[in-house]
Amino acid sequence: MSERNTMRSWAHKKGWVIPILLCVSLTANILALILPFLEIDEVFHAKVIYSLPHSVHLMWEHKLYIISFLILGFSIIFPFVKISALFAAWFLPWKSTTRATFLHWIELLGKWSFMDIFVVILLLALTNKQTMITSKIHIGVYFFVGAITLSMITSQIILGIARKIVAEEEGEHTYCPKRHWMLFEQLYIGWTVPLLVIVSAAALIDSIHATFLRISQFLLISRSYSIYDTIELLQANKHWVLFIIVVGSMVFIPLIRLALLFVIWIIPMKVKRHIQGKMILEAMSRWSMLDVFGIALFLVASEGKDLVKTEIQPGLYTVVIAIGLSYLLGFVAVTLHSVMIKFATSHQDEVL
Structure with a gap:
């Protein structure tokens, strides 16, 4: 107790x-x-x-x-x-x-x-x-x-x-020494995670280059913006702290997180290594902020017309899809991972 x-x-x-x-x-x-x-x-x-x-x-x-x-x-x-x-x-x-x-x-x-x-x-x-x-x-x-x-x-x-x-x-805890290959565990639906990783990575990369807003206000220069354009702008204006935030939280960390999840899923590992990997992925998800940016973008696009009038571009929906896939992937991966760890732990306790 x-x-x-x-x-x-x-x-x-x-x-x-x-x-x-x-x-x-x-x-x-x-x-x-x-x-x-x-x-x-x-x-x-x-x-x-x-x-x-x-x-x-x-x-x-x-x-x-x-x-x-x-x-x-x-x-x-x-x-x-x-x-x-x-x-x-x-x-x-x-x-x-x-x-x-x-x-x-x-x-x-x-x-x-x-x-x-x-x-x-x-x-x-x-x-x-x-x-x-x-x-x-x-x-x-x-x-x-x-x-x-x-x-x-x-x-x-x-x-x-x-x-x-x-x-x-x-x-x-005493864990089963068996190596678990997540790709083929959990009623053979483990393959969905690597597939979602690949699709999520493609959507993330696409969202970085997708144009999400265009200025459409009289007397203002009409420009279109994407995450990549924003990164270039921050670099050109030497806003290095903001540059690091955008690149780190919306590009680098999310891609590293996807790569690590892919490796964990396709390489057989002992339960202890899976738990360590899960903790690392959880920590990295706290610093992956495409969803935070997405809410800020939605609010500026929907409410910000009194400050700067803009038109929503198709890239906004690409960003939304990338965010949705990230949440879906996280839910599926965490659920399957937790079930595997719980089963392996309870099975070993029964053996002992």
Whole structure:
């Protein structure tokens, strides 16, 4: 039976590192709220420099109501709720299994705080080299990115420790030494995962080059945009932090995740290796943000016409398909993987 304990006492002398990381993240979050975040300069309007809270007001003024609510929720309120929850998980006595489950759900929501950053990236793209409206990011953006990134890293570390505590309390499992070939297990439907990996990879690559929006506003230069165009724009304007976010979270990490899943599925492995692979894939999924970008894109396309009028291009549906395939693949792979691990563990316990 799980006992209530604190992670701080479990970590002993090394336990001071986590609170320091959380305090740094909290400080960066506060600075991100105070410092200049985004500048909008429209013809016939005064140039305005917004902080993060004021950017919510900006979106509201331009009738971007859903965007303003989501930015308020995920970019202003949730980061502080998350840090408070992580402090509570670290210092307060919890039942270990309850704590691990709680941290898992907190971790699932973490990446959605980046939605505000993707909205900013889209605004930078839409207003790039326009004469009637321009936008510029300020230092608050970098503090916000640093705060959210550090918070996500720290929460992953805490979740890993929480799961280790659960494993210690439950005792070491003895797994069947047999190598499991996922391709041919689970009633011979395991082949669907490699197929979905290939289709998902093709859809992801296609979504990177697919044009999703085109400017269609009087006095603005009409341009079309894709993820690749956005990457080139960020590189040309030397927005290196935003460049790394887009390339890393929407191209590099998702492709590496698909490649790793493919390898795990076609190469026979022992159960312990499968569990390790599953944990790595889960961690990588937290940093795969095409879905976060997709929501930001949908909101800008549907609500952003008061700021910059755009027309939806067929590439938007390609992005939606890539996101849908990613979720379908994740559901199928996690389900089959979990069933295999559970069966192998229970079968070995019966043998013993």
